[in-house]
Amino acid sequence: MEHRLEEPQLPAPRGPLSSAVEEYLRGTGPLPAPGQVAAAPVYGDDLQLALYLCYELHYRGFAGVAPDLEWDPELLRTRAALEARFLTALRADVPRHDGVDDALAPILVEPVDGTGVSHFLQDEGELWHVREYAAQRSLYHLKEADPHAWVLPRLQGRAKAAMAAVEFDEYGGGRPDRVHARLFADLMADLGLDTTYGRYLDAACAELLVTVNLMSLFGLHRSLRGALVGHFAAVEITSSPGSRRLAEAMRRTGAGPAAEHFYDEHVEADAVHEQVVRHDVIGGLLEDEPHLAPDIAFGVDATVFVEDRLGDRLLCDWRAGRSSLRTPLPQEFTHAS
Template sequence: MPSHARPVRRPAARGPLSAHVLAVLEGAHGPAPQIPRSPDPDDLHLALHLCYELHYGGLPGVPDDLEWDPHLIAFRRVLERWFEADLFDRVGPPVPSQDVRAALPELIRHDDGPSLSSWMVEHGTLTAMREFVVHRSSYQLKEADPHSFAIPRLPRAAKAGLVSIQAGEYGVEHPDHVMHSELFARTMRDLGLDDRPNAYLDQLPATTLANGNLVSMFGLNRRWRGALVGHLSVFEMTSVEPMGRYSAALERMGASPVARRFYDVHVMADAVHEVVAVEEMAGPLADEEPELAGDILFGARAVIASEGAFAQHLLDAFAEGRSSLLEPVAA
């Protein structure tokens, strides 16, 4: 039986929040639990991830009409408010700003977070690389989809810039029109990993789930459309060198060109996309809707902080000789 034909089992709950969402998905509509003053990040981000998955490919055995279940949406909004408050504590709330074109490169230039790609190309093992790919699978297997929610929500010029970037992500620039998400699935298969969506959900820690939840929260809430544009801009502006390093690391490890293709394609595509992101998307959005300039930069700060926490988590685990996942990946 091919891997995509095998059902993915439901994840185990990590606390009262995720247990409640799982219960609703199974047809039980009991009262929502109170959010603790300091909720367990693993519990909160698994609960949010499950809510958000209903807006993508869905979850096995869950009816499609639960996507807009009023009880679940209300609970998701409570979880999002906590997530937003945590982001405000870490990177500050949106503040008025006008010069987005100048500010975005400055934010990236002053980012002093750890470089996971540099460590991987110099010291990484195949085991570490496989773990990294498992972490990234929660986003890369649906790459571009969260950002596409912004298409109907942007004014003309910014919309055109976003669509230009998204067309490349969905394979228009590839000779065989292969989507980047499918290239990532091929990387997974070539490394002996399961490419089914959510196959590794029980193994993904909060730092990984938070990365995916960040872009989903921005994408699924129109009020965060500016933050979503800032998020995508940072993705495109910081992709070329790291993707090249990951490809080089895989080559050093003896991986095939199939495993490296996902990273090689991004080196080529994102060299163009990083210019489009600022000059044809973020900049025009700030011109057309100046009140969103602060949100654009908030989204940029948020993804820089979230990616930094993710990289630090993996590097700490690798330095201590332990798995960066909740459970190691089978060899």
């Protein structure tokens, strides 16, 4: 099953920033004042949703929003102010490593006693946890690989060729039925979730919005191309072992064959991608632009930071027996046949 190709609906605002951005997108009000941008909690729902709305214009847009607003000068100025706060906070808050190898070293070794989300889902997660996890992650996985494609014209030679090869795999190797975004839509259908692009934006927590905004921030700025490559490396390195645990969680909870297949596919594919990204994408980029090494390390470290924040939020809610979603999913559902 493929997710339906339609523009998503604008979500409910989460505060004055996102409300003002939505009103501007609808043509019914002004953008937020600089003081509002400066006052909002940087990792909070309101600022992160406002930034997500700006970024989404570069992907699918929203129903009823003019496509030309993607390059509206006033909206871009507001986006830049939101981004400046986000990036400044990340540079201040992310624990940093001195070099690329130092940044990669901690994620190249699996902990003996892992305690993250994939460990929880594998060992003790219930079907409702799996469904919530899929709903949250759908904000990225239904556009999987798209944020990373922005970096291709900013690379050259070995780095470009290797990055294009990995992206080709992410897009199904020329086969539409194997595009990873479609495979995730099939997973969602197995779990009785709505496969419409952007359907769970209203429900997703702020910590999830941060993870998606991070890759858009890095992808849309040529000056952050090194950070985007670092982000991609962190994702690919941690994906294979994490996907192995998630595949087991899908089997144990009876999520369905498409749900199992999505993560089984990533176990094998991303084990190969990890090597390509480390040796050819990062290696090639450092050969061409060695001064980007600190940016690559920052991209790795920032990815670990935001993913850890998301994991802490999910596990805190689940261990307390409550939903991680702003709007809990219906408990009754029908598996896709």
